[in-house]
Amino acid sequence: MTVPRAADPHDPLAPFRSRDYRLFSVFILATGLIERSQGVAIGWDLYERTGSALALGWVGLAQFVPVILLFLPAGQLADLVDRRRVAALSMAIWAAGSVLLAAASLLGAAPGWIYVAVICVGAGQVLNRPARDALLPQLLPPETVGRALAWNASLFQFASIVGPVAAGLLIAATGTATAVYLAALALAAVAAGAVMLIRRRRIERQERPRSPRDLLAGLVHVWHTRTILGVISLDLFAVLFGGVTALLPVFAKDILQVGPTGLGWLTSAPAIGALAMSIAQGAMRPFRHAGVAFVWSVAGFGAAIVVFGLSPWFWLSLAALVVAGALDNVSVVIRATVVQLHTPDALRGRVSAVNRVFISSSNELGAFESGLLAALTSPVFTAVFGGVATIAFVLGALRLFPEVRRIGRLGR
Numbered sequence: 001m002t003v004p005r006a007a008d009p010h011d012p013l014a015p016f017r018s019r020d021y022r023l024f025s026v027f028i029l030a031t032g033l034i035e036r037s038q039g040v041a042i043g044w045d046l047y048e049r050t051g052s053a054l055a056l057g058w059v060g061l062a063q064f065v066p067v068i069l070l071f072l073p074a075g076q077l078a079d080l081v082d083r084r085r086v087a088a089l090s091m092a093i094w095a096a097g098s099v100l101l102a103a104a105s106l107l108g109a110a111p112g113w114i115y116v117a118v119i120c121v122g123a124g125q126v127l128n129r130p131a132r133d134a135l136l137p138q139l140l141p142p143e144t145v146g147r148a149l150a151w152n153a154s155l156f157q158f159a160s161i162v163g164p165v166a167a168g169l170l171i172a173a174t175g176t177a178t179a180v181y182l183a184a185l186a187l188a189a190v191a192a193g194a195v196m197l198i199r200r201r202r203i204e205r206q207e208r209p210r211s212p213r214d215l216l217a218g219l220v221h222v223w224h225t226r227t228i229l230g231v232i233s234l235d236l237f238a239v240l241f242g243g244v245t246a247l248l249p250v251f252a253k254d255i256l257q258v259g260p261t262g263l264g265w266l267t268s269a270p271a272i273g274a275l276a277m278s279i280a281q282g283a284m285r286p287f288r289h290a291g292v293a294f295v296w297s298v299a300g301f302g303a304a305i306v307v308f309g310l311s312p313w314f315w316l317s318l319a320a321l322v323v324a325g326a327l328d329n330v331s332v333v334i335r336a337t338v339v340q341l342h343t344p345d346a347l348r349g350r351v352s353a354v355n356r357v358f359i360s361s362s363n364e365l366g367a368f369e370s371g372l373l374a375a376l377t378s379p380v381f382t383a384v385f386g387g388v389a390t391i392a393f394v395l396g397a398l399r400l401f402p403e404v405r406r407i408g409r410l411g412r
Contacts, residue, residue, distance in 0.1 A: 015148035020139045020198045027087070028152050030191035031128065032159025034094065034184040038121065039245070040167040040267050041177035042101070042114060044260055047249040049111055053379065056246045057371015062115045064364035066123040071130075075354065078130040079347070082200055083138075086131035088192040094124030095188035102181035122364075133336075138201045146337045153278035153333055157325070160271030168264020228343075228351075230401030231294060231335040234394065238298045238331075239366055242305045242390035246367035250379045256314045269318045270325025277326040278333065290334050295394060297330035302390030309383025 015021045046055050077086055097120030104113040136152070137145050167180045244251075245267070252263035304324035311317040343351045374382040 012147070014144045015140055015151055018139060021148065023194045023198050024136065024139060025151070025155055026194040027132070027191050028155045029159055030187045030194065031091075031132075032156040033163045034098070034187045034191070035125070036160045036163035036267070036271070037167040037180050038098070038101070038184050040164045040264055041105075041171065041180035042118065043246070043249040044168075044171055044263060045105060045177040046111060046114060047253065052375070053247065053250050054371050054375040055111065056249060057368040057375070058115060059118055060246055060364040060367025060369075060371065062118040063122040063125075064368070065119055066126050067364065070123060070126045071354070074127050075130045075351070077127070078134045083131040083135040084195050084198055084200060087128055087135065087195045090124045090126075090128035090131065091188045091192040091195075092124075093127065094121055095185050097121035097124060098181050098184040098188060102178050102185070105176055105178040105181060135195075135198075139198070146333075149336045150278055150333050153329055153336075154275055157271040157275035157278055157329065161268040161275060164267035164271075165264040168261045168267075171260040228339055230397065231331075231338050233401065234294075234298055234397045235331055235335050237393040237397075238301060238390045239328075239363060240369065241366065241386040241393070242302050243363065243366040244305060244308060244370065244383050244386065245363075246370045247374055247379045247382065250374065251317070255312075255379065256317060258314055262314065265318060266321060269321035270328065273322035273324065273326030274329035274332075277329040290337075294331050294334045295398065297327040297334075299391050299394045300327040301331070302387045302394070305387030305390065306384050307387075309380050309387060 016025070042059060043056055046059065049055075097117045100117035100120060101114065103109070104117060136148060140148055166183075167177075170179045170183075171177055248266050249263055252258050252260070252266055256262060256266075258266070301324050304320050304327065308317050308320035308324065311320060339351060370382050370386070373385070
């Protein structure tokens with residue numbers, strides 16, 4: 001593999017000195033805009049048709065189906081095939097799901113077709129993420145990978161602000177989610193073009209012959225690397241119970257009564273906090289005690305979700321989600337840096353796939369858990385319970401994974 005040229009580790013813009021990273025950043029931005037705008041459109045579309053919190057929960061389960069079926073082969077593919085081509089293929093599959101969503105919206109098809117489209121979109125995302133995560137360390141010298149991950153988070157959070165707000169405005173203006181789905185289709189073409197313009201790099205291969213056990217190598221590496229297992233496990237349970245994204249259409253329409261435009265702002269609020277925090281992390285030196293920062297950020301995230309659940313005011317709900325997003329960004333960057341720096345290149349695709357299973361488990365299964373619990377109790381109870389449970393899991397994880405608390409300075 002071509003080793004990237006050394007860069008000044010204290011230069012905040014060091015990753016952007018690379019042409020390939022600039023193209024990679026376009027890819028990150030486009031995929032982020034698709035993901036976040038589609039999420040708003042799908043949630044509003046379904047809740048308008050069904051009026052059911054449980055229907056929103058089923059979206060999370062539909063997204064999780066391709067994760068379970070494809071995460072192992074997706075990781076293996078990212079370690080065997082040109083990662084640019086895998087990423088471009090993922091965008092083609094994602095685009096097919098966007099076409100189906102647009103058709104279902106335009107024709108007023110039964111809600112079941114939305115779930116089919118969500119499964120297709122989810123398949124594209126499963127292929128996308130291991131290839132994307134494994135490609136980044138090939139583009140830059142090791143001393144700037146942590147900073148690049150922080151900038152990646154900034155780009156994604158910028159997309160997470162613009163995408164939902166634009167989606168909410170489009171839905172309010174047109175009365176339908178169709179325009180959002182068509183915009184996602186165009187962005188998929190941009191993302192595929194950008195990633196294919198990146199120069200091809202050889203993947204480091206294992207010298208021994210491949211065997212069926214290689215498919216599980218990522219799982220084995222995570223299981224035996226306690227630091228990685230600790231950070232992704234703690235993040236999993238925090239978002240599994242503390243995430244409220246799936247219920248935002250309910251809060252926007254029935255509790256806070258702010259409509260699709262308000263839904264766009266509520267969905268963007270965590271990204272506003274995360275963007276501010278990720279820019280700060282990209283510009284400053286890494287935490288001296290990253291493990292302690294990780295633990296406090298997850299606990300603070302849980303507390304912010306409790307405030308959101310109890311708030312009867314739109315401005316306070318918005319502020320609580322901004323704080324939650326800022327704290328979540330701290331844990332996301334630390335977790336991603338730990339995973340990248342504790343994984344050899346030959347395993348990065350498979351380990352990234354395992355990492356994404358943990359993330360998808362928390363996001364998608366968390367959405368299902370939120371929808372189901374809200375249907376059985378109430379959205380307010382679900383949010384408050386989730387925040388309290390997150391804090392409880394942090395306390396338990398400190399005993400189960402003491403290695404996390406001992407993580408020091410990362411990357412440089």
